[in-house]
Amino acid sequence: MTHFLTRRLLIALLVAFTVSIVGFALLRLSGDLAAVLAGEDASAEDIARIARQYGLDRPFYVQYFDWLFNALRGDLGNSLFTHESVWEMITSRLGVTVTLAFASLFFGLLIAIPLGVLAAVRANTWVDRGSLFVAVMGQATPNFWLALILIYVFGVWWRGATVLGVRLAEIKIFGVQLSGLPISGGDSWLHFVMPVITLATFVMPAVMRITRTGMMEVLSSDYVRTARAKGLSPTKVLFKHSLRNAILPVVSLAAVQLGFLMSGSVIVESIFALNGVGYLAFQSIIRIDFPVVQSILVILACSYILLTLFADMINAKLDPRVRLE
Amino acid sequence: MTDVTHHMPEPKIVTSAELDTLAPSPRELMRRRARSHAGLIIGMTIIALFLIVAIFAGVLAPHDPYAQTLSNRLADPIWGPKGNWQHILGTDALGRDVLSRLMYGARLSLYISFTAAVIAAVIGVTLGVTGGYFGGKTDAFVVYIINVKLALPVFLVALSIAAITGGTVTVLILLLGFLTWDRYAIVTRSLTQQMRDQEFILSSLAAGASHLRIIFRDILPNLMNHIIIIVSLDMAVIILIEAALSFLGLGIRPPTPSWGLMVSEARAVMFFKPHLIMIPGIAIFILVMAINMAGDGIRDVTAPEGRG
Numbered sequence: 196m197t198h199f200l201t202r203r204l205l206i207a208l209l210v211a212f213t214v215s216i217v218g219f220a221l222l223r224l225s226g227d228l229a230a231v232l233a234g235e236d237a238s239a240e241d242i243a244r245i246a247r248q249y250g251l252d253r254p255f256y257v258q259y260f261d262w263l264f265n266a267l268r269g270d271l272g273n274s275l276f277t278h279e280s281v282w283e284m285i286t287s288r289l290g291v292t293v294t295l296a297f298a299s300l301f302f303g304l305l306i307a308i309p310l311g312v313l314a315a316v317r318a319n320t321w322v323d324r325g326s327l328f329v330a331v332m333g334q335a336t337p338n339f340w341l342a343l344i345l346i347y348v349f350g351v352w353w354r355g356a357t358v359l360g361v362r363l364a365e366i367k368i369f370g371v372q373l374s375g376l377p378i379s380g381g382d383s384w385l386h387f388v389m390p391v392i393t394l395a396t397f398v399m400p401a402v403m404r405i406t407r408t409g410m411m412e413v414l415s416s417d418y419v420r421t422a423r424a425k426g427l428s429p430t431k432v433l434f435k436h437s438l439r440n441a442i443l444p445v446v447s448l449a450a451v452q453l454g455f456l457m458s459g460s461v462i463v464e465s466i467f468a469l470n471g472v473g474y475l476a477f478q479s480i481i482r483i484d485f486p487v488v489q490s491i492l493v494i495l496a497c498s499y500i501l502l503t504l505f506a507d508m509i510n511a512k513l514d515p516r517v518r519l520e
Numbered sequence: 521m522t523d524v525t526h527h528m529p530e531p532k533i534v535t536s537a538e539l540d541t542l543a544p545s546p547r548e549l550m551r552r553r554a555r556s557h558a559g560l561i562i563g564m565t566i567i568a569l570f571l572i573v574a575i576f577a578g579v580l581a582p583h584d585p586y587a588q589t590l591s592n593r594l595a596d597p598i599w600g601p602k603g604n605w606q607h608i609l610g611t612d613a614l615g616r617d618v619l620s621r622l623m624y625g626a627r628l629s630l631y632i633s634f635t636a637a638v639i640a641a642v643i644g645v646t647l648g649v650t651g652g653y654f655g656g657k658t659d660a661f662v663v664y665i666i667n668v669k670l671a672l673p674v675f676l677v678a679l680s681i682a683a684i685t686g687g688t689v690t691v692l693i694l695l696l697g698f699l700t701w702d703r704y705a706i707v708t709r710s711l712t713q714q715m716r717d718q719e720f721i722l723s724s725l726a727a728g729a730s731h732l733r734i735i736f737r738d739i740l741p742n743l744m745n746h747i748i749i750i751v752s753l754d755m756a757v758i759i760l761i762e763a764a765l766s767f768l769g770l771g772i773r774p775p776t777p778s779w780g781l782m783v784s785e786a787r788a789v790m791f792f793k794p795h796l797i798m799i800p801g802i803a804i805f806i807l808v809m810a811i812n813m814a815g816d817g818i819r820d821v822t823a824p825e826g827r828g
Contacts, residue, residue, distance in 0.1 A: 225680075231684055335809035337767075480679050492676055
């Protein structure tokens with residue numbers, strides 16, 4: 196186990212280091228940052244002045260190591276536009292994004308895992324086909340579009356609509372009036388409802404499919420047949436013997452999805468005006484505020500690496516075969 | 521097969537047509553599975569329709585997608601109170617015909633997603649097969665590159681580079697091609713690993729074939745079905761990413777007709793003209809769904825063991 200752990204940790208560190216170089220390089224080498232910052236009508240002197248001011252005239256590796264050593268000391272530099280510390284800009288907004296990502300993952304799993312299990316147990320029936328259809332639909336829905344539809348439905352249509360004589364605006368779910376759902380910005384948990392629906396729809400399909408595949412495999416295995424033959428109750432076979440093994444790939448996928456959700460939050464936060472890291476990333480990208488952009492990029496990459504490392508450790512704990520590989 | 525001959529009363533000459541009914545070839549079995557696979561047929565039909573519209577947009581589109589008629593802005597679609605056959609899906613905020621823009625948008629979406637998916641396939645398959653075939657240190661290096669790629673936040677990187685370079689179609693194609701090759705590499709690597717020690721490869725080696733020849737003659741043909749499946753899934757992903765980039769204003773630039781851009785342009789009027797965001801969104805939805813259905817279908821038909 197220790198051998199497995201140190202090996203994984205070393206690889207993770209190496210990957211993190213490489214990703215930080217790649218992320219840094221992509222921003223520097225895809226265009227002349229100083230020229231973009233200076234604008235279209237800038238003279239050559241202006242561009243040179245800006246390059247000097249931001250240290251962009253130095254060789255690439257000097258810029259990188261300068262940034263890296265400062266970053267390791269916890270100094271990510273300052274924003275070119277607000278002059279605030281990048282570290283503070285990011286950490287003050289991290290809560291919103293992390294809440295959004297975890298809530299979306301949670302609700303995505305809450306729907307997808309039972310649906311996947313059900314599809315596997317009732318394989319090749321209308322239940323199976325129905326849940327596959329839901330997955331295909333979820334996969335095909337552009338999340339920026341879903342977000343706008345939600346805003347339209349709850350913001351406009353719902354207020355005036357009646358179904359069978361009941362005014363929809365008066366319907367309450369868990370004491371919350373749906374028509375009262377805020378469609379943008381704010382701190383209360385209500386502001387997270389629509390963003391979470393949007394992102395959970397994005398999480399669901401892949402999780403559902405992988406749960407179904409895993410369950411199908413496990414259900415047709417010898418040990419499950421033995422467990423059934425012993426006369427164990429179907430529920431016990433399903434939950435104690437099958438799900439535990441089928442859930443392994445879901446753990447890895449969930450970690451990957453969490454990483455995607457951080458990226459997906461760029462769109463959702465921008466549409467719903469949630470002041471999180473995603474929205475900050477979007478604003479900074481538009482303003483070519485590269486100290487902020489490169490820091491967010493590297494932080495997201497590192498959090499992805501940490502998450503997959505964590506998932507590997509959970510898998511190693513659940514399944515000895517992983518450890519011995 | 522032995523059963524069948526056993527029950528035959530006496531040996532007789534069988535025609536090739538009869539042989540087919542006795543023992544269907546794998547290809548025939550595949551064809552039968554394809555014909556009875558509803559998802560594959562529906563998906564393929566929809567893709568074919570979109571392709572026809574995309575290829576013949578110049579002929580089929582009722583209007584010039586760029587032509588603005590400021591006196592006829594936000595015209596109702598045919599089902600609206602003032603709808604007419606002149607503009608079946610109405611006009612947008614600049615008086616441009618929505619149907620024509622939608623048709624040219626199909627061309628753009630399919631063109632970008634297909635070329636980018638091919639670039640991704642070339643990169644991913646090269647890496648995957650190299651790692652899977654040679655193993656050892658080469659493989660470790662390939663796995664390492666895949667891990668680095670997986671850790672890169674694709675959407676953020678795409679947004680940043682599109683912002684710095686200015687999103688032209690070529691930039692977007694290269695960008696999306698270079699950002700989505702991981703699935704090809706992962707799948708072809710493990711398939712090549714499984715194939716490497718099989719007899720047909722070993723016999724080629726024993727016969728003195730070079731590694732390159734084995735890869736091109738023995739391995740790649742066997743990977744083709746899987747690669748086609750991933751191309752389809754990848755195209756679906758790319759269409760969604762391109763639409764999102766354009767929606768955020770960093771992908772395709774106006775006035776080019778792109779579906780994501782059409783949704784974005786309709787945002788300002790979405791509360792009183794909701795059909796303007798619905799129409800391009802539904803187009804993306806249907807095309808992506810059809811591609812996924814076709815991809816799932818091809819997998820069920822060619823490699824049923826990989827269903828998931």
